Amino acid sequence: xxxxRSGWREAARKAAALLPYLAxxxxxxxxxxxxxxxxxxxLKREVDQFAYPPQWIGFTATLEHYRDAFAGGSFAAYFExxxxxxxxxxxxxxxxxxxxxYGLARFEWPRQWDHRIADWILSTRMLPxxxxxxxxFLMLRQARLLNSLIGLAIVYTGFNLPxxxxxxxxxxxxxxKEIEEAAMLDGESRSGALLRIVxxxxxxxxxxxxxxxxxVAWNEFLFALILTQTEAAMTLPVGIASRVTQYEIxxxxxxxxxxxxxxxxxxxxxxxxxxxxxxxxxxxxxx
Amino acid sequence: xxNVALALFLAAFLLSCSGTPQRSLTIAVNAxxxxxxxxxxxxxxxQANHARIEVVELPYANLFxxxxxxxxSRTGAYDVxxxxxxxxPRMAADLAxxxxxxxxxxVSTCLEVCRHPYKTGAYLALPYVxxxxxxxxxxxxxxxxxxxxxxxxxxxxxxxxxxxEGEKIYGYVMRAAPGNAVVADFMPLLWAFGGGVxxxxxxxxxxxxAVEALRFMLELGKYSPPGYAGxxxxxxxxxxxxxxxxxSINWPAWIAAMDDPAKSKVVGKIEFSQMPGERDPGVGExxxxxxxxxxxxxxxxxAFEFIYWATEPAQMKQAALRGNPPTxxxxxxxxxxxxxxxxxxxxxxxxESARPRPRTAEWNEIENSFGIYLSKANDGAMDPRAAxxxxxxxxxxxxxxxxxxxxx
Amino acid sequence: MNRRRIxxxxxWVLPSLLVxxxxxxxxxxxxxxxxxxxxxxxxxxxxxxxxxxxSxxxxxxxxxxxxxxxxxxLALALLVDSLARGRMFFxxxxxxxxxxxxxxxxxxxxxxxxxxxGVLNGTLRWLGFHTxxxxxxxxxxxxxxxxxxxDVWEWTPFLFLLLSAGLQAIPPEPxxxxxxxxxxxxxxxxxxxxxxxxxxxxxxxxxxAMDLVRIxxxxxxxxxxxxxxxxxxxxxxxYRTAFRFSNFGYAAxxxxxxxxxxxxxxxxxxxxxxxR
Numbered sequence: 001x002x003x004x005r006s007g008w009r010e011a012a013r014k015a016a017a018l019l020p021y022l023a024x025x026x027x028x029x030x031x032x033x034x035x036x037x038x039x040x041x042x043l044k045r046e047v048d049q050f051a052y053p054p055q056w057i058g059f060t061a062t063l064e065h066y067r068d069a070f071a072g073g074s075f076a077a078y079f080e081x082x083x084x085x086x087x088x089x090x091x092x093x094x095x096x097x098x099x100x101x102y103g104l105a106r107f108e109w110p111r112q113w114d115h116r117i118a119d120w121i122l123s124t125r126m127l128p129x130x131x132x133x134x135x136x137f138l139m140l141r142q143a144r145l146l147n148s149l150i151g152l153a154i155v156y157t158g159f160n161l162p163x164x165x166x167x168x169x170x171x172x173x174x175x176x177k178e179i180e181e182a183a184m185l186d187g188e189s190r191s192g193a194l195l196r197i198v199x200x201x202x203x204x205x206x207x208x209x210x211x212x213x214x215x216v217a218w219n220e221f222l223f224a225l226i227l228t229q230t231e232a233a234m235t236l237p238v239g240i241a242s243r244v245t246q247y248e249i250x251x252x253x254x255x256x257x258x259x260x261x262x263x264x265x266x267x268x269x270x271x272x273x274x275x276x277x278x279x280x281x282x283x284x285x286x287x
Numbered sequence: 288x289x290n291v292a293l294a295l296f297l298a299a300f301l302l303s304c305s306g307t308p309q310r311s312l313t314i315a316v317n318a319x320x321x322x323x324x325x326x327x328x329x330x331x332x333x334q335a336n337h338a339r340i341e342v343v344e345l346p347y348a349n350l351f352x353x354x355x356x357x358x359x360s361r362t363g364a365y366d367v368x369x370x371x372x373x374x375x376p377r378m379a380a381d382l383a384x385x386x387x388x389x390x391x392x393x394v395s396t397c398l399e400v401c402r403h404p405y406k407t408g409a410y411l412a413l414p415y416v417x418x419x420x421x422x423x424x425x426x427x428x429x430x431x432x433x434x435x436x437x438x439x440x441x442x443x444x445x446x447x448x449x450x451x452e453g454e455k456i457y458g459y460v461m462r463a464a465p466g467n468a469v470v471a472d473f474m475p476l477l478w479a480f481g482g483g484v485x486x487x488x489x490x491x492x493x494x495x496x497a498v499e500a501l502r503f504m505l506e507l508g509k510y511s512p513p514g515y516a517g518x519x520x521x522x523x524x525x526x527x528x529x530x531x532x533x534x535s536i537n538w539p540a541w542i543a544a545m546d547d548p549a550k551s552k553v554v555g556k557i558e559f560s561q562m563p564g565e566r567d568p569g570v571g572e573x574x575x576x577x578x579x580x581x582x583x584x585x586x587x588x589x590a591f592e593f594i595y596w597a598t599e600p601a602q603m604k605q606a607a608l609r610g611n612p613p614t615x616x617x618x619x620x621x622x623x624x625x626x627x628x629x630x631x632x633x634x635x636x637x638x639e640s641a642r643p644r645p646r647t648a649e650w651n652e653i654e655n656s657f658g659i660y661l662s663k664a665n666d667g668a669m670d671p672r673a674a675x676x677x678x679x680x681x682x683x684x685x686x687x688x689x690x691x692x693x694x695x
Numbered sequence: 696m697n698r699r700r701i702x703x704x705x706x707w708v709l710p711s712l713l714v715x716x717x718x719x720x721x722x723x724x725x726x727x728x729x730x731x732x733x734x735x736x737x738x739x740x741x742x743x744x745x746x747x748x749x750s751x752x753x754x755x756x757x758x759x760x761x762x763x764x765x766x767x768x769l770a771l772a773l774l775v776d777s778l779a780r781g782r783m784f785f786x787x788x789x790x791x792x793x794x795x796x797x798x799x800x801x802x803x804x805x806x807x808x809x810x811x812x813g814v815l816n817g818t819l820r821w822l823g824f825h826t827x828x829x830x831x832x833x834x835x836x837x838x839x840x841x842x843x844x845x846d847v848w849e850w851t852p853f854l855f856l857l858l859s860a861g862l863q864a865i866p867p868e869p870x871x872x873x874x875x876x877x878x879x880x881x882x883x884x885x886x887x888x889x890x891x892x893x894x895x896x897x898x899x900x901x902x903x904a905m906d907l908v909r910i911x912x913x914x915x916x917x918x919x920x921x922x923x924x925x926x927x928x929x930x931x932x933x934y935r936t937a938f939r940f941s942n943f944g945y946a947a948x949x950x951x952x953x954x955x956x957x958x959x960x961x962x963x964x965x966x967x968x969x970x971r
Contacts, residue, residue: 023774024771024778027771028785030848031789031792031852032788034792034800034807038799050817052820052821053817054817096711096714097711099710100711106704107704108702109702114704117712121712123958126961126964127719127957128953128954130909130953131951131953133937134947134950135722135725135726135947139721147362147364157714158717158719159718161715215794219798221796221911221915222911222912226356229343229356229362229365230343230364230365237796237797237798237912240802241798241916242318242349243346244802244916255802258798258802258803259799261799262794265794277856277860280853280902281857281899281902282968284967285864348919351939355938355939359941466921513827514810514828514834516922517832517833517922522811525811649940652939655939655940656745659745659924662835662921662922662923663923666836666923677744681744681745688739
C-alpha cells in the first residue's frame with residue numbers, strides 16, 4: 001500500500017518535472033506552425049492547398065510551384081536583384097562605416113565628441129523610414145536613380161551605416177591598443193595596422209556585422225516598394241507582396257518564393273548566432 | 288587565373304546589361320482577370336515586331352500608386368499603362384495626347400471617359416476593357432420559387448428572403464470592404480434611390496434618398512454572409528461559384544468563371560441582367576479599363592502603335608475570345624461571339640447605359656472616405672445616417688481643400 | 696595643445712557623416728520644406744479625424760503588443776532558463792519567427808487567417824468549433840487584435856532572446872545569497888532577478904516600441920489598414936496620403952508627429968545604453 005502510494009507520488013513528481021518541457025514544446029509548435037504551413041502550401045498541388053480538413057501531413061508533394069515561380073518567372077529576376085542589392089549595400093556600408101568606427105574607438109576626442117558623434121550617428125538609424133521616404137523618392141528622381149539597383153543600394157547603405165559604426169566600434173574597443181601600437185613602432189602606418197593587424201582580430205565581429213546588414217537589406221520592404229517600378233529593380237519582398245492582393249492569388253508560387261526568401265536569412269542567422277543578441281540590440285548588450 | 292575568370296564574368300555581365308538597341312515596351316497592367324488579355328496581346332505584338340516586352344503586373348491596390356508616381360515624376364519607367372477609368376481625371380495631366388481620335392465603333396460611355404475634360408476634351412486614352420456592372424442571379428432558383436426576373440431592388444429583397452430561407456443559402460452577397468469595394472456595390476443602390484455623391488463642389492451623399500439607399504443596403508446585408516463588410520470581389524465571386532449565394536452585383540470579367548466547370552458549381556445556372564432600379568431606372572457603374580501612354584514615355588511612337596493595334600476590331604475580337612469584355616459595338620454584336628458568350632446583349636445594354644463615377648481628380652480620396660463610413664455602417668459600427676453625415680463632412684473637406692490648393 | 700586643431704580621428708569619420716547628412720538630415724530638411732509650403736498642413740493635423748483614429752490605433756497597438764510580448768517573452772525566458780536539458784534547441788527554434796522577412800511572415804498569416812479557406816478556421820472547424828463568426832483580419836472588431844497577434848507571434852522571440860541573454864548575464868552570487876537567506880522563488884525573482892534584469896528590460900522595450908510605432912509591412916500585406924479604418928496606423932496613413940492622394944506636404948507634416956514620438960523613445964534608449 002505504502003509502496004504504491006509513493007510510486008504514485010513519484011510518477012506525479014516526474015509528470016510535474018515534464019510540464020515545463022511540454023510548455024516549451026507548445027511554444028515551439030506555435031512559433032513554427034505558420035512557417036511549416038507556408039512550406040506545405042508551396043509543396044502542395046493546387047487542389048490540396050485549401051482542402052478540408054486541412055492537410056498537415058501526408059499530402060502529395062510537388063515542386064511545380066518552385067518551377068513556376070523561378071524557372072523563367074519574374075521571381076528569378078527579383079531574386080537576382082535581392083542578392084545583388086544585399087551584397088552591394090553591405091560592402092558599401094562596411095567600407096564607409098568601418099573606418100568611422102575605428103576612428104571613434106581609437107583616437108582621442110576632445111570634450112567627448114566621440115560619444116556625441118556616435119549618438120548622433122545612431123539616432124539617424126532611428127528615423128522611421130516613412131519620414132524620409134518622400135524626400136528620398138524626390139531626390140532619387142532628380143538624380144535619375146529611381147527604379148535602379150544603384151539608387152536602392154545607396155539608400156540601404158545609409159540605412160545600414162549607423163549599425164556598422166556602432167557594432168564595429170564596440171568590437172574595436174575590445175582590441176587592446178598596445179597591439180597596433182607595437183605594429184606601428186615596427187613601421188606600419190595607421191591604416192596598415194588597421195588592415196593587417198586589427199581587422200583580422202575582429203574578423204568574427206566583422207562577419208557578424210556583415211550578416212546583419214545583409215539580412216536588413218534582404219528583408220527591407222517599404223523603400224523597395226516605393227523606389228522600384230519594374231523587374232529591373234524589384235526585390236523579392238516587393239515581388240511577393242505584389243502577388244498578394246490580386247483576385248486570383250497564386251498561393252503556390254507565392255509561398256514558394258516566400259520559402260526561398262527565408263532560407264538565406266535562416267542560414268545567415270545560424271552563422272552569426274553567437275552575435276545575435278549583440279546585433280539585435282544595436283551592440284548594447286555585449287554577448 | 289581566378290582574376291581572369293572574374294574579369295571575364297564582369298565583362299559578360301556588363302555586356303548583358305548594355306545589350307543591343309532594339310524596340311522595347313514596358314507595360315503596367317492590373318494583375319488579374321482584367322490584365323490577362325492585354326498581357327497576351329503585348330506578347331504577340333512583341334513577337335511580330337521583334338520588340339522586347341516587359342509586363343509589370345501589379346495588384347489593383349498598388350497599380351494606381353505605381354503609375355501615379357511614374358506619371359507625375361515623368362520617370363518614363365512605363366510606356367503603356369492600363370488604368371481604371373476613375374483614375375483618369377487625376378492622371379490626365381501627365382498622359383500623352385492621342386495622335387488621332389478613336390473611331391465611333393467604341394461604345395460612347397467608354398469613349399467619354401477617355402477625354403479630358405470629361406466628354407468634351409482631348410482624347411488621352413483608348414478604352415480596352417468594357418466593364419459595367421451587371422446583376423448576377425440564380426435563374427434556376429428564381430424559377431423554382433416562381434419569382435420573376437428582378438426589376439427593382441424590392442424584388443431583390445423579396446427574392447433574397449425567399450431563396451435564402453428556402454435553400455438555406457445566402458440570398459444575396461455583396462462586398463463591403465472599405466474603399467473601392469463597398470462604394471462600387473453601393474453606387475447602383477444610391478442611383479436607383481435617386482441619390483448621388485456630389486453635385487459640383489458640394490457633397491450630397493447624406494441626402495434623404497442616400498440614407499434610404501444605405502438603410503436598404505443594410506436590409507440586404509441581413510441575407511449576406513457574415514463578415515461581408517470585409518469582402519472583396521474574390522469573396523463575392525467565390526460564394527456565387529460555390530453556389531452558396533443566390534444574387535450579387537458583379538463585373539463581366541467574372542462571367543467566364545461562372546460557366547467554367549473547373550471553377551464553378553453553378554454552370555449555366557446564373558443569369559446576367561441589367562441593374563435593378565427603384566425610383567430611378569437601374570444603372571450599373573462603369574468600370575472601364577483604359578490604355579494610355581504616359582507623357583514621360585521614351586518609346587511613345589511604339590507605345591501608340593501598340594495601343595491602336597490592340598484596340599483594333601481584329602485584336603479586340605481575339606481579346607474577347609480570351610474573356611476580355613470588349614469596348615466596341617461591332618464585337619458585342621458579332622453573331623459568332625454572341626453564340627459563345629450568351630451574356631453579350633445584356634453586357635452591351637448595361638455598358639451603354641452605365642454611369643461613370645464622378646469625374647474628379649480627388650475621386651480616390653473621396654472614395655476612400657466614403658468607403659470607410661459605408662463599411663462602418665455595414666459592419667454595424669455606425670448608424671446609417673450618422674455614417675453618411677460623417678462621410679459628407681469629410682468629402683466636403685476634401686472638395687474645399689482641393690478647390691483652394693493646387694497640387695504640386 | 697591647440698584646442699582648435701581638428702581631432703585626429705575626424706578624417707576617418709567624415710565619409711560616414713557626409714553620407715548620413717545626405718541620406719538622413721537633408722531629407723528631413725526637405726520634409727520640413729514640403730510640409731511648410733502650406734500652413735494648412737499643420738492645422739489639418741488637429742482636425743483630421745482619420746489621423747486621430749490612426750494615431751489612437753497606433754498607440755493601442757504599440758502598448759498592447761508591447762505588453763503581451765514582454766510578459767510572454769519573460770515567461771519563456773524564465774521557462775527555458777529553468778530547463779535542465781535542450782536549452783540550446785529551444786532557444787534556436789523559438790527565434791525563427793523573428794528572422795523571417797516580415798513580408799513572408801505576413802503572407803503566411805494571410806494563408807492562416809482567411810475565414811473561408813484558412814488553416815486556422817479549417818482546423819478549428821475540424822475540431823468541432825463554430826467558425827462562421829471568426830473573421831479574423833476581415834472583421835472590423837477583430838482585425839486589430841488579429842494584427843497584434845501576428846506581431847506577438849513574430850516579435851515575442853525578440854524579447855525572449857534579449858531577456859534570456861540578460862538572465863544568463865546575472866551573476867550567481869546574489870541569487871545564492873538570497874537562497875541562503877531562505878527567500879522563496881517569487882521573492883528571489885522580485886527582489887534579485889528583476890532589479891538586475893531591469894537595464895535589459897528597458898533596452899528591449901524601447902527597441903521594440905520604436906519599431907511598433909512605425910509598423911507598416913505586416914499591416915500593408917494583411918489588411919492595408921482595413922476593414923473600415925480598423926487597422927489604419929500612422930505609417931500607413933502617411934503612405935496613403937503621399938502615394939495615393941499625392942499630397943506630399945500633408946504626409947510630411949504627419950511624419951513629424953511620428954518623428955517626435957520616435958525621438959522620445961530614442962532619447963530614452965540612448966540613456967539606457969549609456970547606463971549599461
